[in-house]
Amino acid sequence: MYLIGLTGGIASGKSTVATRLGEHGAVGIDADQLAREVVEPGTPGLAAISAEFGSNVLLPDGSLNRPALGAIIFADPERRERLNAITHPAVRQLTRDRIAAADASDPHAIVVYDVPLLADAVAGGLVTFDLVVVVHADATTRIQRMIDLRGLTEAEATQRIGAQATDAERLALADVVIDNTGTLDATLAQVDALWERVVAAAAGEIAVIDGIRSP
Numbered sequence: 001m002y003l004i005g006l007t008g009g010i011a012s013g014k015s016t017v018a019t020r021l022g023e024h025g026a027v028g029i030d031a032d033q034l035a036r037e038v039v040e041p042g043t044p045g046l047a048a049i050s051a052e053f054g055s056n057v058l059l060p061d062g063s064l065n066r067p068a069l070g071a072i073i074f075a076d077p078e079r080r081e082r083l084n085a086i087t088h089p090a091v092r093q094l095t096r097d098r099i100a101a102a103d104a105s106d107p108h109a110i111v112v113y114d115v116p117l118l119a120d121a122v123a124g125g126l127v128t129f130d131l132v133v134v135v136h137a138d139a140t141t142r143i144q145r146m147i148d149l150r151g152l153t154e155a156e157a158t159q160r161i162g163a164q165a166t167d168a169e170r171l172a173l174a175d176v177v178i179d180n181t182g183t184l185d186a187t188l189a190q191v192d193a194l195w196e197r198v199v200a201a202a203a204g205e206i207a208v209i210d211g212i213r214s215p
């Protein structure tokens with residue numbers, strides 16, 4: 001297996017890049033999706049949350065009432081920690097399981113793990129990537145896309161960017177940077193070129209991607 005960590009700030013274009021890599025044949029694993037799975041109805045995660053925070057964090061259909069839980073943990077760092085103590089180990093375990101399953105079903109798979117908090121995953125020893133790809137778009141472009149495509153106000157979009165790691169922190173992790181400030185076509189061309197090199201690197205045919213270390 002060849003494991004790519006894909007990250008970028010909010011609305012940088014991670015999903016766009018992950019989808020294109022998937023069209024080329026990469027197996028996608030999405031950290032946000034795994035975080036939702038561990039609190040689905042019927043999971044031990046949701047049972048633990050309801051035991052900890054009370055049934056008022058559940059909707060009538062038994063699913064998680066995210067705004068209600070959000071209001072509790074936003075106001076109280078200690079309770080936020082208790083939530084993290086429930087969800088984080090479950091997400092970590094599911095991540096390991098999914099990566100192991102991808103490897104077991106095809107040892108030659110190229111796996112793309114789309115993870116907004118990539119630095120945490122690395123620092124926590126959760127995964128070791130063969131290649132880290134950072135999708136980059138400048139803040140002005142990302143704010144405009146959040147306003148145009150997601151209906152946020154400028155203030156909301158700016159606040160979301162401010163709550164995340166900085167561009168410099170993310171770029172410091174990158175083996176390869178995809179510049180998604182321009183047109184979609186320009187970005188997809190970069191992804192297509194990257195895919196060809198990744199296939200060659202995964203096959204052991206080349207040792208270097210973009211002049212930067214690769215496995």
Ligand code: ATP
Nearest residue numbers: 009010011012013014015016145149180182183184
């Ligand atoms: P999030 O951090 O919220 O998960 P993301 O990093 O996965 O977002 P995308 O969803 O891929 O980002 O892109 C954000 C929005 O911008 C989407 O609506 C997408 O269609 C659009 N978009 C992405 N790249 C471009 C581009 N080059 N030109 C115009 N729009 C784009």
